[in-house]
Amino acid sequence: xxxxxxxxRLNKALxxxxxxxxxFIMLVPFAWMILTALKTNQESIxxxxxxxxxxxxxxxxNFGTVWLSYNFITLYKNTLLMIFWRVVCACLTxxxxxxxxxxxxxxxxxxLFSLVLIxxxxxxxxxxxxxxxxxxxxxxxxxMFGLVFPGMVTAFGTYLLKTGYEGLPKDLExxxxxxxxxxxxxxxxxxxxxxRSSMVSLGIFTAVFAFKDLMWPMIVCTNAQTTTLSAGxxxxxxxxxxxxxxxxxxxxLAVLPMxxxxxxxxxxFVEGIATSxxxx
Amino acid sequence: MExxxxxxxxxxxxxxGYSTGKKLSYIAEYYWLHLLLVMGMLFFTVYxxxxxxxxxxxxxxxxxFVNSMQDAGEGSALQQGYIDYSGYDLSQKNVxxxxxCYFDATRQGGTNNAYYQSFIATIEAGALDAAVMEKDNFxxxxxxxxxxxxxxxxxxxxxxxxxxxxVYCLPYDETYSETEIxxxxxxxxxxxxxxxxxxxxxxxxxxxxxxxxxEAVVLFLSYLGID
Numbered sequence: 001x002x003x004x005x006x007x008x009r010l011n012k013a014l015x016x017x018x019x020x021x022x023x024f025i026m027l028v029p030f031a032w033m034i035l036t037a038l039k040t041n042q043e044s045i046x047x048x049x050x051x052x053x054x055x056x057x058x059x060x061x062n063f064g065t066v067w068l069s070y071n072f073i074t075l076y077k078n079t080l081l082m083i084f085w086r087v088v089c090a091c092l093t094x095x096x097x098x099x100x101x102x103x104x105x106x107x108x109x110x111x112l113f114s115l116v117l118i119x120x121x122x123x124x125x126x127x128x129x130x131x132x133x134x135x136x137x138x139x140x141x142x143x144m145f146g147l148v149f150p151g152m153v154t155a156f157g158t159y160l161l162k163t164g165y166e167g168l169p170k171d172l173e174x175x176x177x178x179x180x181x182x183x184x185x186x187x188x189x190x191x192x193x194x195x196r197s198s199m200v201s202l203g204i205f206t207a208v209f210a211f212k213d214l215m216w217p218m219i220v221c222t223n224a225q226t227t228t229l230s231a232g233x234x235x236x237x238x239x240x241x242x243x244x245x246x247x248x249x250x251x252x253l254a255v256l257p258m259x260x261x262x263x264x265x266x267x268x269f270v271e272g273i274a275t276s277x278x279x280x
Numbered sequence: 281m282e283x284x285x286x287x288x289x290x291x292x293x294x295x296x297g298y299s300t301g302k303k304l305s306y307i308a309e310y311y312w313l314h315l316l317l318v319m320g321m322l323f324f325t326v327y328x329x330x331x332x333x334x335x336x337x338x339x340x341x342x343x344x345f346v347n348s349m350q351d352a353g354e355g356s357a358l359q360q361g362y363i364d365y366s367g368y369d370l371s372q373k374n375v376x377x378x379x380x381c382y383f384d385a386t387r388q389g390g391t392n393n394a395y396y397q398s399f400i401a402t403i404e405a406g407a408l409d410a411a412v413m414e415k416d417n418f419x420x421x422x423x424x425x426x427x428x429x430x431x432x433x434x435x436x437x438x439x440x441x442x443x444x445x446x447v448y449c450l451p452y453d454e455t456y457s458e459t460e461i462x463x464x465x466x467x468x469x470x471x472x473x474x475x476x477x478x479x480x481x482x483x484x485x486x487x488x489x490x491x492x493x494x495e496a497v498v499l500f501l502s503y504l505g506i507d
Contacts, residue, residue, distance in 0.1 A: 125397055125401075128397070128398075128401045129401055129404050129405050132401060132402075132405045132407070133405055136337070136405070136407065137337075138328075138331075139331050139332060139335040139337040140331055140335070141335075141337070142335070143331055143335065145327065145328075145331070188313055214394040215394035215397050215398045215401075218380065218394065218395070218398040219398045219401050219402060222342075222354070222374070222376045222378065223354055224354060224355075231380070234380045234394075234395070235351075235353060235379075235380040
């Protein structure tokens with residue numbers, strides 16, 4: 001009995017050791033980024049492995065330099081607004097389309113849903129040029145609408161919500177129908193609140209992908225007043241290409257909103273991955 | 281319509297006996313979604329109308345500097361110099377200079393990045409007028425036919441003044457040409473290298489295959505002292 005318990009303890013300890021090592025490996029790039037941001041340029045390009053920590057003092061002024069050179073307030077504002085609107089639009093359109101595909105009966109439903117699935121199967125780059133031409137002809141380049149446009153409708157979200165609605169018992173809707181609810185009331189008051197967890201998953205996925213999106217903001221935003229953090233960082237590469245501490249300070253500032261969002265919604269992030277089976 | 285009128289009448293009747301606070305809470309309770317939709321529609325209408333009237337949609341000129349070592353983008357001295365030189369009215373159209381673009385078409389996998397994809401997208405969409413990059417990189421991109429053949433059509437006449445600077449490549453599309461064609465203009469001895477230090481070992485300018493403002497490219501060359 002005692003040897004069984006000892007074995008269990010050993011297994012647990014080994015598991016923890018492996019997990020600690022893996023966590024350490026995952027954290028190294030972030031630690032490296034923050035430590036490089038606090039070094040001098042010479043220290044940052046040193047190949048001496050003992051120069052992990054800054055040797056000539058902690059250069060917090062790198063953050064000041066990059067903060068003053070680039071309008072980070074505008075970048076944060078644009079990024080957060082883009083994330084907000086993409087999440088709102090994606091959740092709104094996906095929940096309505098998901099309900100229609102999951103619960104309603106109408107001619108051509110399967111054919112239309114196949115179109116949605118096809119959209120998931122082709123690379124997103126294919127849509128870039130038509131989307132750019134549409135946004136451009138609407139006069140929406142360098143605008144929030146231009147940034148949000150490709151994320152307003154999501155095939156993945158429609159699929160996710162359709163599955164969510166399909167999983168709900170029919171009795172609920174039938175009971176609401178007997179109570180006199182019309183289709184709109186059944187949707188808004190009964191069915192939609194029950195798919196909250198799927199909507200949260202979709203919101204989290206949309207937010208993360210919007211934050212990471214580099215190509216679209218680079219195409220659609222050509223001025224610093226309308227661009228996002230990812231595209232702003234890309235532009236900084238030209239200005240501070242060889243100044244790694246400044247670049248890393250900018251990168252550290254850029255990941256802050258996502259870290260804050262993650263800390264606040266940690267539980268939902270984990271649940272979201274478990275619900276959808278996706279990865280971020 | 282009749283149904284809506286009856287509904288409004290019955291709701292008005294219902295609200296008659298309520299105090300103002302109760303009226304508001306009733307409306308908020310039962311009509312929050314409708315109010316939200318109306319507010320959303322109003323917001324979008326105002327937003328679209330504003331952009332339709334106040335956004336500058338067109339460009340005078342759009343150029344990208346690929347792998348530039350210095351910032352030559354928005355607000356740079358190079359851009360400002362060109363605007364002053366050209367005399368373009370920025371209240372009508374934009375002059376776009378972009379130096380946030382990095383790829384190496386000469387290397388296997390060197391174009392597997394968002395920079396290259398967005399660069400290609402702006403060419404294919406007809407937004408980009410010209411691009412400047414290192415010679416080897418340029419030739420690799422030009423082989424795919426994304427820059428104008430400077431010996432064909434209107435381009436031949438327009439860019440004849442800088443024939444001695446032409447850079448040639450053999451296009452992938454053999455049906456177009458089986459011999460080398462001029463696709464770029466060598467700018468290695470211009471201010472881009474000597475004054476602004478954008479490139480170390482010279483650079484080449486290509487006119488985008490779908491450029492809508494080739495005359496602005498000529499003006500840019502003239503700004504650099506090539507005329």
